[in-house]
Amino acid sequence: MASRLENEPALIQAARRGDLEAFNTLVLHYQDGVYALVYRILGEPAAAADVAQEAFITAYRHLRDYRGGSFRAWVFRIATNACYDELRRRKRRPAMLFDDLPGAEVDDGPALPADSPTPEQAAQQAELNRAIERCIRALQPDQRLVLVLSDIEGLSYQEIADSAGLNLGTVKSRLSRARAGVRACLQAVQELLPPVYRLNSERE
Amino acid sequence: MARDLTPHDYEQLSAYLDGVLSEAERRALEARLLDEPDLRRELEALRATVALVRGLPPVKAPRDFTLTAQMARPPRLLFLPTTAAFSAISAAAAVLLVALGLVVLLSRSGPAAAPPVMDEPAVALQMTMPAEQETARQNMTATLAAAPPLAEMALEFTEAAASAAQDSTLQGEDQAAPADAMLAPAPAGALPEAPPPAGTLGRMFGAQAEEAFDAGLTQTPSPPAALFAQAPTFTPGAASLAAQATMTPTLSPTATPTPTLPPSPSPTPQPTTLPPPAPALAAPDGLGIVLLLAGGLLLALALVTTVIRRRS
Known part of the structure; x- marks a missing residue:
C-alpha cells in the first residue's frame, strides 16, 4: 500500500502543468488509501466514494498549493477536510448519521480475509472485524482520524501531523487516547478475540 | 489494574509501540515495565489492539477515481458553461x-x-x-x-x-x-x-x-x-x-x-x-x-x- 511511485515528483510537476494523465497516475496510486481513509472515517461506502472523488478533484485544482513533502499526506489532508465537510453536513441532518443507521455494519465492504480456512472461522473473523470497525466508529471523529491515519493508513507521526493539521504532541496524545478507546471498547467482545489477542486487563 | 495508569502513561505506551520515544524516554519506560506488571499488561493489550486494527482487511477503492477532463475543468461560476x-x-x-x-x-x-x-x-x-x-x-x-x-x-x-x-x-x-x-x-x-x-x-x-x-x-x-x-x-x-x-x-x-x-x-x-x-x-x-x-x-x-x- 505504501509502495512509492518512483517518478512521483515528475508526475506531480506534469500534473501541475495540466497533464491530466500524469495526475490520474497519481490517483490510481493513492485511490485505495484515500478511499480507505474516507471510508473508515465516514463508515459508509457510497458517501465514501463520493467524498474520495471529490477529494481528488479538489487535489487536482489545488496542486499549486502542494509545497513538497509527503504527497500522500497532502492528499490525505484534502481527503480529511472533505470528510469533515461531510460530517458537518451530516450533523445538520442528524438522521443521516451512520451510527444511527440500523445494520450499518452490514455493508462494511469486503470483510472476509482471503485466507479464512473454514466457514466458521471466516464468520468469526468477520464478526471480529465488524466489532473492531464498530469500536473505531465509536471514537470521536478527531481520534478516529488519527487512529485511521496511523494504524490503517500506516502514516508516520509527521505525516499524520501534516494530514490532520496537528502538531506532533497532539498526534501522539490523540493517538494514544484513540487506541485506549478501541481497546476498552473491545473488552465487550472479548469472547470473539483469539486467545493470543485477549485483552487481559480484566484479570487482576 | 489499568486504572492507575495516567493518560501520560498511555501516551508513552502508545508511542513506545510506534518506536517514537526518545532514547531517554524509552529506557525509563522499559525500566518501569520491568517493575510494573499492570503497565506491562496494558502494553500488551494496546499492542493487541493495534494489531487488530492493522489486521482489518484492506479496503479497496470500489472504482477508479481518475478524473475526467470535465472533472478537471475549473469549477463553474453559477453553473455557467465557460467554453x-x-x-x-x-x-x-x-x-x-x-x-x-x-x-x-x-x-x-x-x-x-x-x-x-x-x-x-x-x-x-x-x-x-x-x-x-x-x-x-x-x-x-x-x-x-x-x-x-x-x-x-x-x-x-x-x-x-x-x-x-x-x-x-x-x-x-x-x-x-x-x-x-x-x-x-x-x-x-x-x-x-x-x-x-x-x-x-x-x-x-x-x-x-x-x-x-x-x-x-x-x-x-x-x-x-x-x-x-x-x-x-x-x-x-x-x-x-x-x-x-x-x-x-x-x-x-x-x-x-x-x-x-x-x-x-x-x-x-x-x-x-x-x-x-x-x-x-x-x-x-x-x-x-x-x-x-x-x-x-x-x-x-x-x-x-x-x-x-x-x-x-
Missing part, C-alpha cells in the same frame, strides 16, 4: 438582440408627419400607427409619408422612445435614434391620409419593417412596391442580418430622407409574421427595450464567461 463556444454564441445572440431591439425602436421612427424640423428629433421620430400604415403603403408609390393627425401621438411615442434610448446603456442606440431622426424628416403631409390598408401590408414589423426601412433609406429612388414585394420573402435569419446591416446606414446621415415608412402591425395578418409580432404595436417601445436589455445581458454573460475562462 469559448458559449461566449461566442452569447455574444452573437447579444448582437442580434441589440440589432433587433434597435430595429424595433427605430421602426417606430418613420417619416415625420409633423413639420420637417431638422433640429427636433422628437418630431422626426414617428410612431407607426395603424393609420400610418396606409401612409406607408402610399409611400410605396410616392415615397412619401405623412399622417398629420398622428403627429401628436407620434410625438408622444417618440419622446418615450427617445428617453428609453437614453436610459439604455447601449451607446449605439443612443446615437442611432438621433441619427435616424436626422434622416427621418420628410415632406410632411405630402400624402393625404387614407383608410387603413386591408392586409396589403399586413404585419410588416420588426426585422421586416426594418427591411423596408433599410431599403427605403438606401435605395431611395427605387420603387417601393418592389421593396414590399421583397420583404415577405425574407426569412427571419436574413431579416435580422439585414437588420444588423441597417444600423450602419442609420447612423450615417448620408442617405436622402426618403420616408419609406416602416409599416406597423395592421389588423390583417400577413403570412410572414416575424418573431416579434403584432403585440409590439401595443407596447412597441417596451419590446424594443426588452430586446436591448436582453442583448445587454447576454453581452455581459459573454464577457463574464470569457473572463472566467481566461483566468482559469
Whole structure:
C-alpha cells in the first residue's frame, strides 16, 4: 500500500502543468488509501466514494498549493477536510448519521480475509472485524482520524501531523487516547478475540 | 489494574509501540515495565489492539477515481458553461438582440408627419400607427409619408422612445435614434391620409419593417412596391442580418430622407409574421427595450464567461 511511485515528483510537476494523465497516475496510486481513509472515517461506502472523488478533484485544482513533502499526506489532508465537510453536513441532518443507521455494519465492504480456512472461522473473523470497525466508529471523529491515519493508513507521526493539521504532541496524545478507546471498547467482545489477542486487563 | 495508569502513561505506551520515544524516554519506560506488571499488561493489550486494527482487511477503492477532463475543468461560476463556444454564441445572440431591439425602436421612427424640423428629433421620430400604415403603403408609390393627425401621438411615442434610448446603456442606440431622426424628416403631409390598408401590408414589423426601412433609406429612388414585394420573402435569419446591416446606414446621415415608412402591425395578418409580432404595436417601445436589455445581458454573460475562462 505504501509502495512509492518512483517518478512521483515528475508526475506531480506534469500534473501541475495540466497533464491530466500524469495526475490520474497519481490517483490510481493513492485511490485505495484515500478511499480507505474516507471510508473508515465516514463508515459508509457510497458517501465514501463520493467524498474520495471529490477529494481528488479538489487535489487536482489545488496542486499549486502542494509545497513538497509527503504527497500522500497532502492528499490525505484534502481527503480529511472533505470528510469533515461531510460530517458537518451530516450533523445538520442528524438522521443521516451512520451510527444511527440500523445494520450499518452490514455493508462494511469486503470483510472476509482471503485466507479464512473454514466457514466458521471466516464468520468469526468477520464478526471480529465488524466489532473492531464498530469500536473505531465509536471514537470521536478527531481520534478516529488519527487512529485511521496511523494504524490503517500506516502514516508516520509527521505525516499524520501534516494530514490532520496537528502538531506532533497532539498526534501522539490523540493517538494514544484513540487506541485506549478501541481497546476498552473491545473488552465487550472479548469472547470473539483469539486467545493470543485477549485483552487481559480484566484479570487482576 | 489499568486504572492507575495516567493518560501520560498511555501516551508513552502508545508511542513506545510506534518506536517514537526518545532514547531517554524509552529506557525509563522499559525500566518501569520491568517493575510494573499492570503497565506491562496494558502494553500488551494496546499492542493487541493495534494489531487488530492493522489486521482489518484492506479496503479497496470500489472504482477508479481518475478524473475526467470535465472533472478537471475549473469549477463553474453559477453553473455557467465557460467554453469559448458559449461566449461566442452569447455574444452573437447579444448582437442580434441589440440589432433587433434597435430595429424595433427605430421602426417606430418613420417619416415625420409633423413639420420637417431638422433640429427636433422628437418630431422626426414617428410612431407607426395603424393609420400610418396606409401612409406607408402610399409611400410605396410616392415615397412619401405623412399622417398629420398622428403627429401628436407620434410625438408622444417618440419622446418615450427617445428617453428609453437614453436610459439604455447601449451607446449605439443612443446615437442611432438621433441619427435616424436626422434622416427621418420628410415632406410632411405630402400624402393625404387614407383608410387603413386591408392586409396589403399586413404585419410588416420588426426585422421586416426594418427591411423596408433599410431599403427605403438606401435605395431611395427605387420603387417601393418592389421593396414590399421583397420583404415577405425574407426569412427571419436574413431579416435580422439585414437588420444588423441597417444600423450602419442609420447612423450615417448620408442617405436622402426618403420616408419609406416602416409599416406597423395592421389588423390583417400577413403570412410572414416575424418573431416579434403584432403585440409590439401595443407596447412597441417596451419590446424594443426588452430586446436591448436582453442583448445587454447576454453581452455581459459573454464577457463574464470569457473572463472566467481566461483566468482559469
